[in-house]
Every structure is written in structure tokens, then in C-alpha cells.
Amino acid sequence: MSATQLDTAAVSPAVPARTAGGRRRLPRVGLGWRLLGIAVVLVAWQLAALVVDSRGILPSPIEVARDFGFSFFDDAGLRYLGVKTPGYLPNLAYTIGASALAWAIGSVLGAVVGLLSARIQLFRSVSEPLFFVFGAVPALVLAPFFSVWFGQGLENKLVLVAFYCFVSVGLVAQSAAQAFPPSSEEYAATQGLDARARFLHVLVPGTLPVVLAGLRIALATAIAVQTTIELLGSQFGAGRLIALRASQGDLSSIIGLSLALGAIAVALDALLRAIIRGIVRWQ
Amino acid sequence: MRGSRRARAAVTRGRVLSLRTRGTVRSVLIGTAVALVLWEVAARILAATTAQGDRVLPSLTKVATDGFLGLGHYYKGGLGVSVATAGGDGSALASTLALVENAGVTLMRVGVGLVLAIALGIVLGLLVAAVRPVRLSVSGVSEVLRMLPALAMAPLFTIWFGATSLASVVFVVFSVAFIVLLATSNAVANLRPEVTEYPRTLGVRGVRLWTRVVLPAILPEIRGPLVFGGIVAWASVLASEMYGLQEGLGYMLNDTLRFSIIERMVVVAVVFSALALLTMKLLGALVDAVTRWRP
Numbered sequence: 001m002s003a004t005q006l007d008t009a010a011v012s013p014a015v016p017a018r019t020a021g022g023r024r025r026l027p028r029v030g031l032g033w034r035l036l037g038i039a040v041v042l043v044a045w046q047l048a049a050l051v052v053d054s055r056g057i058l059p060s061p062i063e064v065a066r067d068f069g070f071s072f073f074d075d076a077g078l079r080y081l082g083v084k085t086p087g088y089l090p091n092l093a094y095t096i097g098a099s100a101l102a103w104a105i106g107s108v109l110g111a112v113v114g115l116l117s118a119r120i121q122l123f124r125s126v127s128e129p130l131f132f133v134f135g136a137v138p139a140l141v142l143a144p145f146f147s148v149w150f151g152q153g154l155e156n157k158l159v160l161v162a163f164y165c166f167v168s169v170g171l172v173a174q175s176a177a178q179a180f181p182p183s184s185e186e187y188a189a190t191q192g193l194d195a196r197a198r199f200l201h202v203l204v205p206g207t208l209p210v211v212l213a214g215l216r217i218a219l220a221t222a223i224a225v226q227t228t229i230e231l232l233g234s235q236f237g238a239g240r241l242i243a244l245r246a247s248q249g250d251l252s253s254i255i256g257l258s259l260a261l262g263a264i265a266v267a268l269d270a271l272l273r274a275i276i277r278g279i280v281r282w283q
Numbered sequence: 284m285r286g287s288r289r290a291r292a293a294v295t296r297g298r299v300l301s302l303r304t305r306g307t308v309r310s311v312l313i314g315t316a317v318a319l320v321l322w323e324v325a326a327r328i329l330a331a332t333t334a335q336g337d338r339v340l341p342s343l344t345k346v347a348t349d350g351f352l353g354l355g356h357y358y359k360g361g362l363g364v365s366v367a368t369a370g371g372d373g374s375a376l377a378s379t380l381a382l383v384e385n386a387g388v389t390l391m392r393v394g395v396g397l398v399l400a401i402a403l404g405i406v407l408g409l410l411v412a413a414v415r416p417v418r419l420s421v422s423g424v425s426e427v428l429r430m431l432p433a434l435a436m437a438p439l440f441t442i443w444f445g446a447t448s449l450a451s452v453v454f455v456v457f458s459v460a461f462i463v464l465l466a467t468s469n470a471v472a473n474l475r476p477e478v479t480e481y482p483r484t485l486g487v488r489g490v491r492l493w494t495r496v497v498l499p500a501i502l503p504e505i506r507g508p509l510v511f512g513g514i515v516a517w518a519s520v521l522a523s524e525m526y527g528l529q530e531g532l533g534y535m536l537n538d539t540l541r542f543s544i545i546e547r548m549v550v551v552a553v554v555f556s557a558l559a560l561l562t563m564k565l566l567g568a569l570v571d572a573v574t575r576w577r578p
Contacts, residue, residue, distance in 0.1 A: 030416075030419035030422075033416050033419035033420045033423065034419055034420065034422060034423025034426070035423060036420050036423075037419070037420030037421055037422070037423040037424045038423050038424055038427065040420065041424050057443065117304060118303070118304055119304060120304065121304045121305075123304075124304035124305070124306060124310070125307070125310035125313070125314070126310075126314065128306045128307070128310045128311050128314060129310070129311050129313075129314025129315050129317075129318065130314070132306070132311060133311060133314070133315055134318075136514065136556075136559070136560055136563070137552075137556045137559070138514065138517055138518040138521060138555075138556075138559060139518070140434065140518055140521045140522055140525070141521065141536070141552045141555055141556055142552075144536060144537075144540040144548060144552075145545070145548065145549075145552070147540070148339070148540070148543050148545060148548075149339065149340070178303060178304075182303070220429065220430055223430075223432060224431075224432040224433065224434065224435075227432035227434075227435045228432060228434040228435055228522070231434075231435055232525075232540075238435075239432075239435055242435050242438065243438075246438030246439075246441075246442070246526070249442055251439060251442060254435075254436065254438060254439055255436075255439070257435075258431055258432060258435055258436050259431070261430075261431065261432050261435070262427055262428070262430045262431035262432070263427075263430075265430035265431075266426065266427060266430045269430065
């Protein structure tokens with residue numbers, strides 16, 4: 001998946017509303033309906049699996065959960081296939097850990113370059129091809145090159161995932177800085193703030209909520225790109241296990257691992273949203 | 284007096300940092316040219332200093348010759364010219380036909396999948412948006428789906444539908460329809476009430492209200508997600524073609540990767556990326572044309 005992901009819901013700064021007493025309240029509107037939607041999908045899936053009645057075509061959610069639990073810490077089948085860490089847990093931890101590291105590096109660089117590119121023409125000119133030409137190329141197109149150049153270790157994935165996070169956050173930061181009201185910076189200039197001070201004390205805090213919200217998009221991008229690259233060739237990781245299971249036609253494991261990655265991503269996103277809410281409490 | 288002097292000095296100093304920068308086509312072209320020059324320099328240095336350098340990073344000349352001409356054997360005779368006449372590997376005609384044939388197959392899969400996904404996404408999005416509890420329920424499911432590594436699920440569709448075009452098309456629909464659905468239902472929820480209330484006072488109701496008022500009104504807001512859907516469609520078809528399919532640009536890329544023939548990979552990747560970028564531009568232009576009434 002390309003990193004130039006447009007997700008207006010995620011970019012909107014997560015700022016909770018205030019109650020009459022001035023305390024912040026969590027956005028729980030429709031939580032019940034959301035959970036009901038997920039429950040309905042699970043029930044429909046279970047019923048469809050009962051009708052199909054073939055694990056090889058559509059395993060039920062219960063079977064997927066049971067298989068996932070069975071292989072969570074260790075799996076003799078994976079050991080037989082030569083997987084050095086034959087449980088789902090260490091491989092999921094590897095994928096998430098590598099994604100998080102690349103996300104941190106790429107996002108910080110993206111935020112800095114994105115903001116600078118909105119104010120210094122040289123940075124804009126240099127970053128433009130990165131954001132709009134190379135960043136628009138799907139990760140699966142670049143991944144084979146990185147696999148050949150840097151091998152199947154951690155380095156190639158780190159560089160590639162960090163690049164897509166860089167593009168993702170960079171675009172959000174650039175847009176936020178471009179949309180920032182010029183009057184705020186003009187007023188700061190009349191108060192004697194030089195260019196550097198205006199950048200650090202006006203632009204950076206002013207765009208912080210949007211840039212931090214952009215980190216949420218980058219996090220989902222990081223996990224998706226990392227898993228996808230692992231499919232093409234890796235020694236460890238959930239993507240590698242999905243590729244192995246796909247070659248065996250094991251649908252239950254593919255679905256289980258994909259859902260586990262999705263669930264971890266949702267949990268990390270919620271955690272990140274809570275952290276962002278704390279950071280931009282002043283807003 | 285002192286404050287006014289400070290303000291003047293600050294404004295003078297402020298000229299070094301512009302309040303807005305502009306992205307230009309020239310900077311994109313220059314940046315791309317610089318990247319190509321750097322590639323060529325690195326390739327020549329690597330070739331001069333290592334034994335296998337030109338296999339790891341081939342020069343642009345090698346890409347344009349060996350890379351392009353080495354694709355001839357991917358032509359299967361589907362364009363009216365027989366394989367024997369085309370000439371196979373080493374023939375410019377066979378290589379061109381191979382690229383056109385496989386790009387056509389991929390383009391067909393993307394096109395059909397994208398049209399179906401957009402149609403399905405918009406229709407379901409409008410239906411979902413009409414009932415608030417349904418909209419909230421669907422948003423819960425799509426929140427989870429948004430976080431799934433969708434491309435990693437490509438093997439599922441190959442197992443379900445076999446190594447066929449159907450698997451690719453259905454996978455594209457699966458990947459893109461939810462993006463369009465979510466964007467549509469959100470856009471309807473964000474519409475200002477007067478947009479629908481005023482036509483209602485004029486007697487416009489039911490299906491007519493949704494097709495003549497709501498749909499045109501939300502198009503500007505779903506422009507971004509539609510363009511993004513175009514990118515996702517290309518990424519999805521690539522993932523799908525890399526798993527077992529025997530035709531298409533994804534198959535060519537995967538096959539050249541198996542033998543680590545970088546110069547051929549570059550040619551396929553460039554064609555693929557160019558088509559993906561073109562789709563983005565086309566989708567954007569199409570929505571702009573339909574919404575040209577916007578101020």
C-alpha cells in the first residue's frame with residue numbers, strides 16, 4: 001500500500017469535547033453501535049462458515065481463534081518448515097517492533113522536513129520529488145529492489161518503512177503549515193520574533209495537533225508496509241508466516257495472523273490517540 | 284518608538300523565511316533528473332569497483348537495452364502477432380508487445396475492480412449514511428478493516444478464486460470499496476443541513492434527492508479518497524498478481540525478482556508506476572470535471 005494515504009478521519013486532531021463542568025469526556029458516541037457492527041460481522045462469518053462447512057474454504061471465527069491460540073507460543077509445523085522462532089508471538093513482536101522503530105525514525109524526519117518545506121523554498125524543491133514521485137510508488141514495487149540491494153534482514157525493511165512514514169507525515173506536516181493562518185506569523189514578526197523563533201515558537205506548536213494526528217496514519221502505514229515486505233522475503237515476522245501458511249493453503253492461519261496484526265494496530269492507534277490527547281490538552 | 288523599530292527590523296529579517304512555499308513541476312523534474320544522475324554515477328562506481336556491481340545496480344544504459352530487450356519472452360501472442368514473428372528475447376517488438384500485453388491485463392483488472400469498487404462503495408455508502416445506527420455500526424467494522432494489512436491478505440483471494448483474473452478483481456474490490464464506502468457515508472454526515480432541506484421544500488425527495496442533490500454535493504469531499512482508492516487498486520492488483528498469477532505486470536515483476544534481474548525489474552516497475560500515477564491523475568481530473576460547478 002502506498003504511503004500517500006488520505007484519511008481525513010485520522011488527520012482530524014483528536015480533541016475531546018468539554019462537558020459543562022469543564023472536564024474532558026471521551027468520544028463514546030455510538031460505541032455500542034460500533035461494537036454491535038463488529039459482533040454482527042462475526043456472527044455472519046460464523047453462519048457462513050457453517051453453511052460452507054469446509055475449513056479449506058472458509059474457517060469459522062472459532063476455528064481461527066483456536067488455531068491461533070494453538071500456534072501462539074510454539075508450532076511444531078513451523079519448526080519443521082525451518083522457522084527459527086516457530087510461534088506467532090515472537091514473529092508478531094518482531095513485525096510490530098520493527099514497524100515501530102521505522103515509524104519513529106521516518107515520522108520525526110517527515111515532520112521536520114514537511115514543516116521546513118512549507119517555509120523554505122529550497123526544502124520544498126528538494127522534498128517535492130520525494131513526496132510526489134517516489135512516495136507515490138506502491139511499496140510493493142520498491143520492496144523487491146530493497147530486498148535485492150539490502151538482503152532479507154532488518155535493514156531493507158527499516159529503510160523502506162521509514163521512507164513511507166517519512167512521506168506520510170511529511171505530506172501532513174507540509175499541508176498543516178501551508179494552511180496555518182499567515183496572520184499569526186505576521187503578528188509574531190511585528191512583536192520582534194525572527195524567522196527561527198517564529199518557526200519554533202509559532203509554527204511548530206500551531207501545527208502540532210495536525211502533525212501528531214498524522215502520526216496515526218503513519219503507524220497504520222508502517223505495520224501494513226512492514227508485513228507486506230516480509231511477505232516477499234524475510235527470516236522473521238508475521239508476514240513471513242503468512243507467506244508460509246499461504247503456500248500450505250492454510251486459510252485459518254492467514255486470517256488469524258492478519259486479524260491479530262489489525263487488532264494490535266487498533267490498540268496502538270488507541271494508545272497513540274490517548275497520548276496525543278494528553279500532549280495537545282492546551283488546544 | 285523602540286517597539287516600532289524592533290517590529291521594522293523583525294519584518295526586514297523575516298524576509299529570509301517566506302510565509303508560503305510553492306511546489307513546481309520544475310522542481311519535480313529536476314529532482315527526478317538528479318536521482319537518475321545519482322543512479323548512473325553509483326552504478327558506474329559499483330561496476331568499476333566490484334565484480335557483480337552491474338548486476339546489483341545496472342546503469343541506465345543497461346536498463347534501456349538489456350532490461351527492455353530481455354522482456355520479449357513474456358509475450359504470449361495475444362495481440363495478433365505470433366510469438367515466432369515477434370522474435371522473443373532480444374527483439375524490441377517482442378519486448379514492446381510483452382509490456383503492452385501484460386500492462387493491458389493488469390489495467391483491465393484494475394479498471395474493472397476500481398469501477399465495481401467505486402460503484403459498490405458509493406451505493407452502499409449512501410444507503411449506510413441514510414440510517415445513523417447503520418452508519419455507526421459500519422464505521423466500527425471499517426475502523427478494524429482500515430488497520431488490517433490488506434495486501435497481506437492477497438493470498439486468501441488466490442486460494443478462494445484460484446490464480447485467475449477474478450481473484451485480482453475481487454481483491455481490488457475488497458481493498459477499495461471500503462475506502463469509498465466510508466468516505467461517502469462520512470461526506471453525507473458532514474453535509475450542511477440546508478443542502479438537503481432547501482430542495483425538500485421544493486418537493487425533491489426520495490431517490491431523486493439522493494442522486495440529484497446529495498451525490499453531487501459530496502463529490503468534492505470524496506475526491507481525495509477516490510484518488511487514494513486508485514493507488515490502493517494498483518497496489519492490490521500487484522499483490523494479487525505476485526501470488527500465483529501467470530500474466531500481468533505483477534507476475535513479470537515477481538518473475539524477474541526470482542532471478543534478481545534488476546534491469547528488467549526496473550523497466551517493469553517504471554511502467555507500473557507510470558500507469559498508477561496516470562490513474563491517480565485521471566481520477567482526480569474526472570472528479571474535477573464532474574464538479575466544475577464548484578466556486
